[in-house]
Amino acid sequence: MAKRLPSRRQTGPPSNSRASKKRPTLRRSTKSGQHKGRPKRSAPSGGTPNLWVGTALPGLEDLLKGELDQRFKDHVTHVPHSKGGECHFVFGGRSRALLSLRLCHVLSLRRDFRVARPRTLLSPEHLAAIVSDLKTVMEVTPAEKFTGLRLDAAGSDSPTMQRLGSQIAEKLSLPFANDTGDLVLALRPGETGWEVLSRVGARPLGTRAWRKVDYRGSLSGTVAAALVELSRPAPGDRFLNLMCGSGSILIERLKWGRAKMMVGVDNIPQALDASKHNSTAAGLRDRIKLLRADTRALPFAEASFDRLCADLPWGQSIGTRESNISLYRDTFAEAHRICRRGGKFVVLTQDHRSLDALEGVVERGWRLLGERSFAQRGFRSRCRVYERSD
Missing domain, CATH: 3.40.50.150 (Vaccinia Virus protein VP39)
Incomplete structure (x- = not known):
């Protein structure tokens, strides 16, 4: 049976189901998962378990899942999801350790809201939760200076989305720049309401800092x-x-x-x-x-x-x-x-x-x-x- 997500990652009316109150058990260990022959890495210290989404190129999801298991097996609990090209997982280690993933193209912090429509996300409680998540991902890459907030969602130019983006940006002291912003917030329908994904980094994780010269047909x-x-x-x-x-x-x-x-x-x-x-x-x-x-x-x-x-x-x-x-x-x-x-x-x-x-x-x-x-x-x-x- 699939494990429920930690209750702090769900925002909305509590479920009457006894199973919904359970938190996934994250085993602690002084050793991280290692690929045979891979140099040893220090295990990330324990942190508050969060729900993350790692996006891979469609067809490479299993390799990303394998990398997570090899590096962080004692800190990762995989969460089933119907979306292709993604790995959803609860991670109990230091968030910055995830920046070392080589097979992850985009890394995002996920929060589920049990609401029927995005307009409900304008409530003070939900706004505070979204802002908290964005601050969390900004702290993962503290050296980066974000230029603005951008919403990635169907109907992002609608009055509701524009109002939502403006209010979130104001609380972060950032401009709401829906065309050029590099702090990206994605909203999409989920299984029980809406999923809100806060992207880590001003650029996708798969963008390499060492790439100074592009050559025709260069691989990512x-x-x-x-x-x-x-x-x-x-x-x-x-x-x-x-x-x-x-x-x-x-x-x-x-x-x-x-x-x-x-x-x-x-x-x-x-x-x-x-x-x-x-x-x-x-x-x-x-x-x-x-x-x-x-x-x-x-x-x-x-x-x-x-x-x-x-x-x-x-x-x-x-x-x-x-x-x-x-x-x-x-x-x-x-x-x-x-x-x-x-x-x-x-x-x-x-x-x-x-x-x-x-x-x-x-x-x-x-x-x-x-x-x-x-x-x-x-x-x-x-x-x-x-x-x-x-």
């Missing part, structure tokens, strides 16, 4: 972190990022934990420059070796690497369907040569047809461990994980 930090997780990393890895672009995968791999060797290759100078700038901003430049090389003829000995990742090119701006098929085939052959037996190769592309056209060819010597698709920037990407089998 959360997607890069997902590819790293799917590669099943280990501290002793020799890791190679083919077609490294702006360096997102390399940086996220080192944010995961240490590696024996980190190498990124690309044959475009502008891409390597972007990787240099971003890895420098991340404080990781001296731990990454960047080389200009063609992925079809790499300057490495056989079985030089344990983990490989590649964000394969796609689309007419990169190449034709025929040239992509040829590139994919040759890249797989070269990856097979330099990957040790039992090593992993993670590939991502939006050109599904080119990858499908090579089934039975690129997979020679590889065993397909899994495949998933997820949405990003309006496109549907496909990710496959292979293991070298011979």
Whole structure:
């Protein structure tokens, strides 16, 4: 049976159900959940349990849930919810510890109001609860200076929503800037009334501070972190990022934990420059070796690497369907040569047809461990994980 939410996170008439008075039990421990091989992290000290929502790209929710369990398993209680692309959970540790999540695109504090329509949220009791939540998320990132409040809701330009936004902003001593505000309050219908989500940070959590230079087709930090997780990393890895672009995968791999060797290759100078700038901003430049090389003829000995990742090119701006098929085939052959037996190769592309056209060819010597698709920037990407089998 699904556990009820803590009573402090529900605002409205009390339920007559005995179960509604129960609070989920959050186990306390001096150790946080650890991914096998992941560097140890200190467990967050106990705090008031709050209900949080972590938003992931649709198709990557299970990875976010796994990250929560691995890092904070003694402090997290998952809460069932029908909304796709989200993980709802009660967290009893320090709120700032959640800022370390690599697979969470947006992090919000959730409060449920048992009301039929948003107009009721204008009551002093409900306004005070919303303002309290916004102050809580502002304290999670105290160094950030918010420029204004923005409502994210259907009908946000209606008189009721405008009045609600203005009154909340006034209590926070912020302007109500519904087009440009960076303190975001989302309102949406819930199962028993309305859910109000207060976003953490002036930017989504998935926006990386180290990204100083964008390169065409650069992966977001959360997607890069997902590819790293799917590669099943280990501290002793020799890791190679083919077609490294702006360096997102390399940086996220080192944010995961240490590696024996980190190498990124690309044959475009502008891409390597972007990787240099971003890895420098991340404080990781001296731990990454960047080389200009063609992925079809790499300057490495056989079985030089344990983990490989590649964000394969796609689309007419990169190449034709025929040239992509040829590139994919040759890249797989070269990856097979330099990957040790039992090593992993993670590939991502939006050109599904080119990858499908090579089934039975690129997979020679590889065993397909899994495949998933997820949405990003309006496109549907496909990710496959292979293991070298011979």
